[in-house]
Amino acid sequence: MxxxxxxxxxxxxxxxxxxxxxxxxxxxxxxxxxxxxxxxxxxxxxxxxxxxxxxxxxxxxxxxxxxxxxxxxxxxxxxxxxxxxxxxxxxxxxxxYADGRVSVGVITQVTRVEPADPEMVGVSYDLTITATTPGTGEIRRVVNHSNALEIGQRIRFRHNTLDPENQYDALFVDAVAEQDGARQ
Known part of the structure; x- marks a missing residue:
């Protein structure tokens, strides 16, 4: 650790x-x-x-x-x-993630994650997000979330690096409403 x-x-x-x-x-x-x-x-x-x-x-x-x-x-x-x-x-x-960047990306894939123990209750979802960042181009991140959001939905997330290969460097912030997305 x-x-x-x-x-x-x-x-x-x-x-x-x-x-x-x-x-x-x-x-x-x-x-x-x-x-x-x-x-x-x-x-x-x-x-x-x-x-x-x-x-x-x-x-x-x-x-x-x-x-x-x-x-x-x-x-x-x-x-x-x-x-x-x-x-x-x-x-x-x-x-x-307190000092991380905040980006808005689009969900490109939703994967259902079953609990490791079949007796456990609660399914989560891995959301694959693609976002365009200034200076580095496109990055992909994966965040785990308790609700299945839809492909194409925009979400706000925090990340510490701009490394396009660092897929798990992300913290879900919130879903972006359509009127918020139009301002970005």
Whole structure:
């Protein structure tokens, strides 16, 4: 992850943006550590309850609710850390494109992306966009979006480079209404 983080930091133009990227990356990493530690503690708690039950130790007989309270706290910690990861990752991604260029392009292809696990709900779409930028000509980018937009629709997106080969250097901003597109 450090190589990827260093690459995004190199695209940031201001010290404030680099600091925001680092800060949200640290929060996401902290959330991941919390999840891992909490999962290990849940496993340790379950294992200790099994050992206590097999050894017939009377501690949990006198305090039967303690195990459930600990389990509840740990599950709450896992859920909270997962929320922290989602929040921090979303903010990190926005910070990575904060200094980027805004372009308007046309959707040339829509590809449905099925979830990796068939049990998961939620389909997303990879939108291939072609845009003309001053000085470099045409660039192609791919953005992932939760809704299938139509081919030919204009969208606004952020990107950090003008490299025509860097297809995944894009962050979806919004769809451009026809009256907005006429002004551009």
């Amino acid at each position: 450090n190589a990827e983080l260093d690459e995004w930091l190199s695209h940031a133009k201001t010290p404030e943006t680099r600091a925001r990227i680092r800060r949200w990356a640290r929060w996401a990493r902290f959330g991941m550590v919390l999840v891992i530690v909490s999962v290990w503690l849940v496993a340790l708690l379950v294992l200790s309850v099994i050992v206590i039950d097999i050894a017939d130790i009377a501690f949990f007989d006198s305090v039967p609710w303690l195990g459930w309270v600990l389990l509840g706290v740990l599950v709450g910690l896992i859920v909270g850390a997962g929320g922290l990861i989602l929040l921090a990752d979303g903010r990190r991604i926005k910070a990575m």
